[in-house]
Amino acid sequence: xxxxxxxxxxEAFLDFLKENGLDPSVYSAADSTxxxxxxxTGNEADLEEIEAELxxxxxxxxxxxxxxxxxxxxxxxxxxxxxxGKIYGIDAASGAAVSALNxxxxxxxxxxxxxPGAKLCMILDIIGDSGSVTGVDVARHRLAACRTLLQKYAxxxxxxxxxxxxxxxxxxxxxxxxxxxSCNSVLQxxxxxxxxxxxxxxxxxxxxxxxxxxxxxxxxxVRSEHPELIFYGRRSGIVGLTKEEIYQSVCNSEVSSSGYxxxxxxxxxxxxxxxxxxxxxxxxxxxxxxxxVLDPERTDSVTNLQLKLLTNGFRxxxxxxxxxxxxxxxxxxxxxxxxxxxxxxxxxxxxxxIDVAKxxxxxxxxxxxxxxxxxxxxxxxxxxxxKFTKLAI
Numbered sequence: 408x409x410x411x412x413x414x415x416x417x418e419a420f421l422d423f424l425k426e427n428g429l430d431p432s433v434y435s436a437a438d439s440t441x442x443x444x445x446x447x448t449g450n451e452a453d454l455e456e457i458e459a460e461l462x463x464x465x466x467x468x469x470x471x472x473x474x475x476x477x478x479x480x481x482x483x484x485x486x487x488x489x490x491x492g493k494i495y496g497i498d499a500a501s502g503a504a505v506s507a508l509n510x511x512x513x514x515x516x517x518x519x520x521x522x523p524g525a526k527l528c529m530i531l532d533i534i535g536d537s538g539s540v541t542g543v544d545v546a547r548h549r550l551a552a553c554r555t556l557l558q559k560y561a562x563x564x565x566x567x568x569x570x571x572x573x574x575x576x577x578x579x580x581x582x583x584x585x586x587x588x589s590c591n592s593v594l595q596x597x598x599x600x601x602x603x604x605x606x607x608x609x610x611x612x613x614x615x616x617x618x619x620x621x622x623x624x625x626x627x628x629v630r631s632e633h634p635e636l637i638f639y640g641r642r643s644g645i646v647g648l649t650k651e652e653i654y655q656s657v658c659n660s661e662v663s664s665s666g667y668x669x670x671x672x673x674x675x676x677x678x679x680x681x682x683x684x685x686x687x688x689x690x691x692x693x694x695x696x697x698x699x700v701l702d703p704e705r706t707d708s709v710t711n712l713q714l715k716l717l718t719n720g721f722r723x724x725x726x727x728x729x730x731x732x733x734x735x736x737x738x739x740x741x742x743x744x745x746x747x748x749x750x751x752x753x754x755x756x757x758x759x760x761i762d763v764a765k766x767x768x769x770x771x772x773x774x775x776x777x778x779x780x781x782x783x784x785x786x787x788x789x790x791x792x793x794k795f796t797k798l799a800i
Contacts, residue, residue: 436782441476497525500780500790515580522549571634574715581644666725676734680789
């Protein structure tokens with residue numbers, strides 16, 4: 408406990424950890440936990456140049472392709488490699504959650520809680536020149552940051568981004584309309600089709616969008632009739648379609664065959680497993696920690712949201728598809744308890760072994776086939792991962 412006592416963790420938080428069966432010593436590993444980057448595909452030849460610029464050795468993460476670790480004090484944001492889109496910061500545990508999806512060429516992937524965007528970038532990097540990715544987030548400003556990342560890393564060609572509530576989002580992938588070249592004749596016939604996306608929106612259109620958002624806010628409307636589309640790539644399936652075609656509804660029976668091949672639900676949580684996040688409360692104030700992490704009403708609200716996100720993500724998954732549920736909380740209430748309730752409510756859901764995890768430095772969760780990362784065991788941030796498939800019943 409001597410090392411733990413050096414941490415300015417309040418007694419209430421230590422009680423919270425004890426109640427949840429969590430070892431406080433994980434928070435003593437913050438300064439020794441490396442930071443991680445992913446090298447964008449195609450930049451492997453630049454590795455030595457990147458190391459020279461950062462003035463440190465990039466240690467290859469042997470259990471996770473494309474990932475490298477570096478000392479926690481190294482800053483990458485000012486480096487040319489970062490500015491030029493050759494590397495991006497993403498914790499190895501988060502990368503493991505994406506890797507657990509076993510994404511293949513041609514997959515249509517849904518990232519239901521896409522912000523801040525590092526996992527979204529990794530998914531797009533993996534699918535390459537086939538398939539599609541749909542990113543959803545309820546916070547417009549956070550999803551706009553995702554859009555900036557996609558443009559910076561030139562990864563948005565097969566992506567579309569919707570501002571929407573992940574618990575009710577209902578759009579399936581546009582499987583048959585991914586080649587804009589086939590839409591030329593349609594573009595000539597219709598005036599209301601979507602052209603190629605551009606960040607240079609006409610002034611009148613910007614003004615209308617701002618007015619619409621202001622009207623929605625003044626009427627306390629949480630969400631509009633349709634999710635707001637804030638970005639789409641040339642091969643995302645949007646170009647050449649009308650708004651009516653994009654937002655056409657699909658019944659649940661059709662989703663079984665036309666839903667997503669892979670779904671990632673990296674759900675909103677209390678972030679208590681993110682050591683760097685907990686450290687921020689030194690500046691924010693521990694009363695803020697009480698409100699955001701320890702308050703029972705807040706926890707109940709979060710677990711209810713997590714179950715709804717997981718349930719809706721699974722609803723949009725096609726039969727035989729794979730879904731990964733993850734959180735950066737270490738508590739059972741936000742992880743195993745949510746999984747148990749979800750399995751009770753969904754007879755077609757089956758927990759899957761994460762076959763790629765044989766050499767991962769993590770522990771088994773309370774439920775067999777689930778995994779837990781933490782700073783002491785994994786030298787990563789804390790993360791819980793569970794993988795499901797949808798059965799035909």
